[in-house]
Amino acid sequence: MMSVVTGHIGLVNPLVAKATGASQVCVTDIDEKRLVMAKEMGADCVVKVTSKDAKEVAAQVIEALGEKPDFTIECSGAPPSTRTAIFATKSGGCVVLVGMGPPSVELPIIDAAVREVDIRGVFRYVNCYPTALNMVASGAVNVKPLITHRFKLEDSIQAFETTLRGEGIKVMIECKK
Incomplete structure (x- = not known):
């Protein structure tokens, strides 16, 4: 189960998540058009973000999925979204930071630590290109x-x-x- 914060990079993540075995994918965004696109591209549920309150948005994601996701991929770089990702992810789960936001961000680090939520950064370029190209070339992921x-x-x-x-x-x- 996975939660994804979207954008054009974020819209690829539900495709990859599904192609690699995610049972459910929930996408969040502030833009209704992107949420429609996410549904069309295979997201199981979408949540329109109308609040900067990270706990409130996390509760909406959890409600939409029926439980906390194992993985959350934050693709916007927006600090409230990064905080939401930590609150939404299940204990022992993983938050992957793809989006590039400000150089310093206030995080609920104690919440992540006591629930053993891993926080990982990825910059899309290191160790990703061969896999990404293979997924597109094989048809496993259709980005068109x-x-x-x-x-x-x-x-x-x-x-x-x-x-x-x-x-x-x-x-x-x-x-x-």
Whole structure:
């Protein structure tokens, strides 16, 4: 069982979690469009985050899953989400920090320590690329639905404006001649 905080990187995690045997995946986000996409991509449940209270959001995740997840992957880097991940994860479980937030964050470290919640960092590049490429190449993970917009090179400004407006998930600029 897994909980994932989403974003375009976070939307890949439910796919990978399912491909590697997660029984249930719950995705949290502040953006309704990303939650819809997460459901379309296989998330079992979604939670729209409307509060910065980490314990409150953790309770919503636990309620949605029916129990605390074994693993929680935090992909936004937002400090409240990192705290939520610790509170939501079961005792003896693991929180994986993918998102890059501020250099210093206040964490409920005693809560993690007394419940023996492991906190691990991952930067996506070390030891991940061969596995990721194999999963995509084999068809175990289909990332194509994440690409919601494509622009020609000469339309790059429009691509950046689309991204700045928060439209779409992954905006691509095609550099074909």
